[in-house]
Amino acid sequence: MSAPTTKTPPLLQVEGLSKHFVLRGRGGNKTLRAVDDINFTLEPSETMAIVGESGSGKSTLARSLLRLLEPTSGTVHLRGQSLTDMTHKQLREARRSIQMVFQDPYASLHPRHTVAEIISEPWRVHRGIYPQADYAKQVDILLSKVGLSPNYAPAYPYRLSGGERQRVAIARALALAPQVLILDEPVSALDVSIQAQVIKLLMQLQLDMQIGYLFISHDLPLVRLVADKVAVMYMGRFVEQGPADEVFAAPRHPYTKMLLAAVPNRQNAPTNEPASEPTNPFDIEAGCAFAPRCPMAQDICRTTAPNRQTGRLAAHSFTCHFSQ
């Protein structure tokens, strides 16, 4: 790669990324901190999972990374190149390296385009990757990569099942040979009997192509299987992040513990029935955003925002006043 003296910059480096929405109302403007001060790095072949409930800002974060939404502040570097400083024209070019697979394969494929058109569309946008005469051959190669036969090329999406559609969406995302793939709930819209197929396919592709995955999900059992690193997001912030094994084995933030306890599974039935609803994102004035739901909240939690603490491992951090 580069000269041994200079260290290669991380594949993806996100620093202080924020996306705030200002809502104008009669009683003055309100700011919604949908994404607030996010920091992380991603390396090739690595899977970083972002977990959180709906409204936590996971999807806004993904879209801000790609600048599908313009971030309010912060930087995103791809191999040292700043995406956040690029002009729109440069950005369109840079998007070749970061691709995204969306949650709903029924919405992400154009109903009037054939599978071949959908997969080759990225090449029509970025001319010069393959000569047009090779498109058909390259589409077949991509189809076989995602486990579909070439017979699918002339088919329209309505003829495909959910799992087949998501495979097509993955093939399209791979068409530009990206270095980073953002997977926004890639299997949660699929039937349960299909989910494992698609997960195995994605992970196998990562092994073959050394792509860095940003895996956005609310499904904790699934995240446990695929992630190298985990970040737990609550109201726009990472309240806990670290190596996946460590976070699952020894969660430090009360919210992470609550999420893990709430997973319905065969071993344990959930036992508590408190009415702990997410708070209105506008209501947070001071203190910890999680305090209104937190079973161990003290007075300090409602008045002072907690600082980031380091866990047993240096790479494991969480934002809480307490450290047990």
Add this chain to the structure above:
Amino acid sequence: MVTPLLDIRDFSVTFPSLGGDIRAVRGINLQLGEGESVAVLGESGSGKSVTSRAILGLIDVPPARLEGSILFDGVEVLGRSDKELAAIRGRGVSMVFQDALDGLNPVYTVGDQISELLRVRAHMSRKTAKAEAISLMQQVGIPAAAQRAKDYPHQFSGGMRQRICIAMAVALKPKLLIADEPTTALDVTVQAEILQLIARLQREANMALIFVTHDLGVAHNIAENLMVMYAGVVMEFGPTNAVFGAPAHPYTQALMRSHPSEATHWSDLQPIAGSPPDKTERLAGCPFSPRCPHSTDRCTKEEPALRRGPAGHQVRCHFDLDAQI
């Protein structure tokens, strides 16, 4: 023999469509006594929601074609007019839907909506209905119920709205509560609370419960019986612990094996091959045979009947398979 509260016999639903008839449900049988509960587990298109809706007469005929019979408290539900069904709905059977917003009128306060229901259907006075509405909201765990009764549906979070829908569903003390994926749209922490709430209400009021879900974990905890549906037919039926403890149908087995909680690393996942069948086709044999690891010639030609399996509960498979997961 005591007549069961709910008696579904050879019930089928067919929808005509541009691509040919969709056979959504084929020959379902289910008997449910008072206070009994059953979880209906299935993927999208398995027919689980269609069945539960049919009990309330919520399927439009035409376009749909219904066959068989659904007796509730000894009364036939199929073929009744909306007017006749009104007597059954609410007092006999009530339903909680996936999307709580669908069940609430945005222009009335939630307190008004609950008390309106009580006044019209239970003939309560304005004052008692109002008090009862607040008490119901307390029962389903809404904090500061007296004040929140004056709020409109959009002022509540998703979980709270679902609690209000549950309050309305149990307001007339139904004998049977049908919950159609009531927690699918909710976050995990909220889901856990709603499941607890439904279980508690069912226990306290001795209601029968049909809980429709696609989530193995949810199905395991909510009901004493489990019905596994695939492509419009019942694949396996029995006490929940028996089915989960010794699944006898290859589909149930495969479903459990492919679940993330059964693995420690993604490479341990054992996916089910193929996709659920296109329901406009008519399959001669077992609908799961194209995806089944144990499939034989017989499976593709002859549809198996629901029979008593090796573990004692009902299973729709030609073979006695080892219940290894």
Add this chain to the structure above:
Amino acid sequence: MSNATSNTTPSDDISRRQNPKWVRLRLLLKMPLPLTAAIILILLLIAALFVAPYLFEQANRQNLRLRFYPPFQTEQGWLFWLGGDALGRSMVAELIYGARTSFLVAGSAVGVAASLGFAIGLVSGYFGGWFDAIIMRLADIIVTLPSLLMALAILFVLGPSVFNLICVLAVARLPVFMRTARAQTLSIREWTFVEVSRSIGASPARIIWRDIRPLVAPTILTVAMLELGNTMLAVAGLSFLGVGLQRPDIDWGTMVAEGRQYMNVAWWITVFPGIAILITALSANILSNWMRAVGDPKQSGALVAKVTGGGN
């Protein structure tokens, strides 16, 4: 790679699933009302395009011997089956030639309005902003003006001619198409596949052309069918009022206007073109309604049930 996925490969045989286009055609063949409407419109179109050019002379040749010649007589040949008018011209020839001008004027007006409105609606719906605001206020203004009155005034000043007529009608019908295209664009713009195209790096022009246009087009076509009927009525109305088409160009409106004074002696001069207008406008309406119903998945299910005799 192949090892990892071979056991999970979905089935290869996807050819058996039906193409809805052919199903829709079969559906049309089974529904008498929209089928009749479609056949009438196709026959009229054939008559207007291919038969009418040969009848121009007959439609204007006067024959005083055949003044007020009554209909349903066969002695004078098929040209006079529907009688003769006040100057002894063949009603059949006039009706067919009238169909040609009606279709031509209404068709061009709707065609211009539809394509222009489609393009403007797409652009203003996708980009929004000041352009959208201005365009929509303009549309509001056009809609608030009574279109027939406005057309009457403009044609009175500019003088009646085919070109002016088409222009005036096209402007009057423009807002319908603009608003339809814009409303659809606004909702399609939010769909995931548009976001996908942006994430691939596609330009806005490409997104509008490749992603949004094909999905708005069927609605525009449906509206155009409906507007064709309305516009034919408007053309007839304007001709009736004397600012539409002038001899030797005739349309059904002109014929109704001419025949009006002879209602007592020769009812057919008014009634036949009147019926022609009615049937054509009705057919366009029925067909447009059917197109809308078939395009809507909720309604198409019920349609299939009705046709296949399902549900009882």
